[in-house]
Amino acid sequence: MSDSVLAAIITAAATVCMSLLQLRFSLGKDGGARVQAAGGRRKGRGPFAILFVIIVASAVGGFALSQWMTENERVSQSMLQHELQDKVDQITRTANQLEQTRAGARAEIEADVLRKLGSDGVAVMATVGPCRPALVVSPPGTATPPGVTGETAQPASPICTESEASAVTLCATIPASATITEVELYTHIAQTETPWSTSRVLAGQESGQSRFTEKYVDEPEAPGTRQICQGFAHWSTEHARVARMVVRYGI
Secondary structure (H helix, E strand, O other): OOOHHHHHHHHHHHHHHHHHHHEEEEEEEHHHHHHOOOOOOHHHHHHHHHHHHHHHHHHHHHHHHHHHHHHHHHHHHHHHHHHHHHHHHHHHHHHHHHHHHHHHHHHHHHHHHHHHHHOEEEEEEEOOOOOOOOOOOOOOOOOOOOOOOOOOOOOOOOOOOHHHHEEEEEEEEEEEOOEEEEEEEEEEEOOOOHHHHHEEEOOOOOOOOOEEEOOOOEEEEEEEEEEEEEEEEOOOOOOOOOEEEEEEEOO
């Protein structure tokens, strides 16, 4: 049972009790005279009719009060629910706005970082060791040249041809939407202090028995990225060589 219905019942009961007490006092004052009168029977029904009317009126009033209080409670609950729903909607909108702002700020920061990387260039390097030529063995019965003895004959220094060169491929990863602005190629002998600024070469140009391929290869790598690859060949048997590639791009 709700609080409003209980309050209405208590109010109705209190009203009935007060009416009964008032009727009791009234009957106590006029009871003797009305009982002795000749028409006492007809008049004696008047107080009971009044009591019935009071009871009915109290019940109706209690029910009306209960309905009024219940309706007020419903209105209050409805207003409270609307207020709570408005607050929930406001919080949801604020959270969505913050998420959109965060996503936009993150995308802008990532774009700035990618632009900075593209401007500075993505650099990759590889060190290629000396070329190891195939061993050449003189066939049996090969004559020694005239005037050259076995003691004085010196073995020829082994050499590599470009077809026997040690080859590597340098690959740089860039965004899929990037536009390549420049591919810089560098090479110098390993373990030297030669600055890169003086070691730049062109694609297809031979430098110290080494050469980059004439064109780079642009191929997809993964969703959102792609690779720029350049081949490098080194056929010197005397020393190792370092190859470096720098890819610059714009977003």
